[in-house]
Amino acid sequence: MTLLILAALFWIGVHVGLSGTALRGKAVAAVGEKRFMIGFSVTSVVAIFLLVLAWQNAETTFLWAAGPGLRWVLAALMLPAFVLFMASHKRNPTAVGAKGLGEEPRGIQRITRHPMLWSFALWAAIHIIGNGDSASLVFFGAFLVTALAGMPSIDAKLAARDPEAWARFSARTSIIPFAAIAAGRNRLALGEIGWMPPVVGLVIWAALLHFHRGIFGVPAILM
16 A cells, blocks of 8 residues: 555655646756656656556555445446546647637637546546545545646646636636536636537446446446
8 A cells, every 4th residue: 555655745746746836847948848748748657557467466445335326326327427538639728828818718618728627526526435445545546636737737837827818718617617607707608618528428328337347347337
């Protein structure tokens, strides 16, 4: 368990402590954006490899049981996670750039500024609750912390690029899904999202629901 905790802290440190703080700017100033991104990518791969390896070999303690009814709920919640993930490839804040901040938020951006991070946060939280053991709490908890901390971190980076454009963009969007729509600062336009994210998300969700035992060794739903 100690190695798993250290691997989780290493993963969080790379993505929150380095990428999400002023250390990133200092590192980029020292080595350049391209070299930093190469180094960051390599370090991320090493970090996730160590995290998965530590999780697979960690001793674990049973903490709680997710009953059949709850597991059905958790399985159902994975569907919006997949849809958010697929929709994020069309419009997401990390690909907007300073120029894009001045554009009207469209598609999934009307619902949330961070669809991909929300998909990871949902995935991690669902597996923490569903597994109910200490090793899963640390492993998936590392991804949950990274996803949740990444949202304000990305917002801060975009705000620094163009404060005026960011003020307009953030006023029409929200971190919390549907918050801007509920507040009347935006509107729901499902047609802008298109048919592909929900359809592909549904196919992936159904496939993993069916093959979860074969791929990961445990069923997604206990009958």
